[in-house]
Amino acid sequence: MKSAQRRAATTATGSPTPAPEDDAGWSLRLAASLLSIVLLLELLAVSYMMISTALPSIATHFQTTQGAWLLTAFLLVGAMAAPLIGKLADMYGKRRMLLACVAIALVGSLVSAVASSYALMIVGRCLAGLLVPTLFLSYSLIRDVFPPRTVALAVSIATSGMGLIAIAAPFLTGWLLDGFGFRAIFWFFVVCLAVLGVLIQFTTPESGVRLRSRIDLVGAVLLGAGIAGILVAVSFGPSWGWTDAGTLAYLVGGIVLLGGWMVSARMLTEPLIDLDVLGKRPVLVTTIASGMVYGSSGLFTILLPMMVMTPAILGLGYGFGVDAEGFALYQVPIGAAVVLGGLLVGTLVGRNAKPRPLLVAGLVLNAVAFALIAQFHTTTAVVMIVCAVFGFGMGMGYASIPNLLIEAVPPQLQASSASMVGVAQSVFPAILPVVAFSIMNNSHIVTFPAEIQATLQGAVFYDDAGFQVAFWIGAVFALVGAAVAFALPRRIEQVAAPSAPRTTHDGDELVAAG
Numbered sequence: 001m002k003s004a005q006r007r008a009a010t011t012a013t014g015s016p017t018p019a020p021e022d023d024a025g026w027s028l029r030l031a032a033s034l035l036s037i038v039l040l041l042e043l044l045a046v047s048y049m050m051i052s053t054a055l056p057s058i059a060t061h062f063q064t065t066q067g068a069w070l071l072t073a074f075l076l077v078g079a080m081a082a083p084l085i086g087k088l089a090d091m092y093g094k095r096r097m098l099l100a101c102v103a104i105a106l107v108g109s110l111v112s113a114v115a116s117s118y119a120l121m122i123v124g125r126c127l128a129g130l131l132v133p134t135l136f137l138s139y140s141l142i143r144d145v146f147p148p149r150t151v152a153l154a155v156s157i158a159t160s161g162m163g164l165i166a167i168a169a170p171f172l173t174g175w176l177l178d179g180f181g182f183r184a185i186f187w188f189f190v191v192c193l194a195v196l197g198v199l200i201q202f203t204t205p206e207s208g209v210r211l212r213s214r215i216d217l218v219g220a221v222l223l224g225a226g227i228a229g230i231l232v233a234v235s236f237g238p239s240w241g242w243t244d245a246g247t248l249a250y251l252v253g254g255i256v257l258l259g260g261w262m263v264s265a266r267m268l269t270e271p272l273i274d275l276d277v278l279g280k281r282p283v284l285v286t287t288i289a290s291g292m293v294y295g296s297s298g299l300f301t302i303l304l305p306m307m308v309m310t311p312a313i314l315g316l317g318y319g320f321g322v323d324a325e326g327f328a329l330y331q332v333p334i335g336a337a338v339v340l341g342g343l344l345v346g347t348l349v350g351r352n353a354k355p356r357p358l359l360v361a362g363l364v365l366n367a368v369a370f371a372l373i374a375q376f377h378t379t380t381a382v383v384m385i386v387c388a389v390f391g392f393g394m395g396m397g398y399a400s401i402p403n404l405l406i407e408a409v410p411p412q413l414q415a416s417s418a419s420m421v422g423v424a425q426s427v428f429p430a431i432l433p434v435v436a437f438s439i440m441n442n443s444h445i446v447t448f449p450a451e452i453q454a455t456l457q458g459a460v461f462y463d464d465a466g467f468q469v470a471f472w473i474g475a476v477f478a479l480v481g482a483a484v485a486f487a488l489p490r491r492i493e494q495v496a497a498p499s500a501p502r503t504t505h506d507g508d509e510l511v512a513a514g
Contacts, residue, residue, distance in 0.1 A: 036199035037138045042165040053173045054182040062118035072235045073125045078132020079426040080224035085133040086419025090211040094141040105131040106193040113186035136418035139402040144207035153346035156399035160342020170328040209411040219272035222261035229254025282408035282492045291424030292481030293397035298429030299474045317464035334391035341395025349403045356488045359400035363482035365393025370475035374468045407492045436470040
């Protein structure tokens with residue numbers, strides 16, 4: 001069935017879409033292409049963590065208290081640009097836009113590496129935010145240019161393979177920071193992006209799929225600004241205050257702009273995002289479920305280091321007092337299990353299994369892991385087992401999402417539809433931790449005697465009940481995500497591809513059918 005759809009696919013201009021032979025398998029060039037894409041996404045996966053680790057050194061060097069913007073700017077620009085990047089990829093080529101994003105991110109990393117002021121460093125991080133759309137661009141490109149029999153496994157490896165480098169990243173980050181200073185982190189990104197850009201250029205062909213459309217600049221501004229407003233409000237609401245005028249202005253303004261985007265999208269014949277496509281049950285549910293997969297993963301990966309790195313001597317009922325390098329040992333079972341979960345999904349889907357039950361199973365495993373660690377977190381071995389369970393569920397979720405989207409959306413709309421999935425993957429991980437920490441900060445902060453508090457240098461610690469509540473929030477959220485995924489149709493019908501625009505004898509373009 002999938003092979004027939006691939007052979008029948010056409011561009012919006014009516015010409016056949018070049019596609020590999022259906023019976024083609026793996027080759028050396030194909031493996032090199034996948035490796036370069038996986039390494040690019042691995043770099044995306046650890047960039048946030050590496051910058052977070054370097055943040056104290058950067059803030060001290062530039063004598064700034066606005067360190068959070070170094071992290072927020074990256075995700076903010078990535079989420080804002082994703083819909084426009086997706087549309088351009090469908091129109092002009094997915095590899096072309098992938099390489100453009102890599103090039104811009106490289107320039108941004110270079111700017112940050114040589115920045116003489118904190119403002120200039122923020123500019124560099126904004127440019128580097130174009131690395132965020134490479135996630136959906138990568139699996140959209142794989143869908144078009146890899147042989148059909150390899151696609152399911154390839155996209156699963158590309159998305160779930162992101163767990164491996166997280167094991168080595170703390171050691172690498174420590175070595176770079178201690179030996180060469182915070183600028184070495186950015187130079188590391190520059191070198192890696194340059195090498196990977198060249199590898200992708202020479203190993204990965206361009207997609208032949210094209211969507212004939214216009215650029216909806218008004219929609220791009222409204223949607224991007226709306227997403228930005230909400231993310232800024234969510235990111236800084238805890239520090240500014242939820243009733244602060246600035247927080248409310250960003251939040252309400254973002255919601256109003258999103259409403260304006262939806263109105264404009266209904267009025268245009270060629271909007272930035274086709275709301276009819278986005279509103280289809282398989283696409284909408286996949287988008288929401290994707291956000292819940294990444295949201296639950298984001299909360300777990302924030303809570304885990306806070307818990308295990310807390311000194312046991314404080315007697316809070318949790319904590320093993322490990323340092324950053326010691327924490328890497330807890331990431332080993334997560335990283336390995338993520339890869340195994342992704343390989344399982346890729347193998348099963350490649351043998352005609354449906355990704356829907358695999359996504360449900362992954363989210364259920366995440367919920368189970370949250371529940372277990374909420375109650376049992378005083379023994380290293382138990383925590384590491386729970387990490388493996390969570391990682392396996394995470395890998396299944398990561399790998400199921402692109403396979404579901406491939407099943408639901410035609411090649412001509414793949415990147416633009418995937419861009420909204422990418423937005424959900426940025427927004428949900430921003431919101432869920434805020435909810436959890438709002439509750440923890442409300443009534444679960446531990447107050448030590450003055451002599452002990454002085455030695456803690458302003459660090460905030462939570463009581464055991466606070467972590468239990470936060471982990472149970474994650475468990476409920478993952479279960480709701482499983483219910484959302486279960487709402488996917490058992491049999492997904494692919495959205496109809498757009499037809500080529502018809503023209504009059506005078507050459508005037510008519511509205512495309514379908």
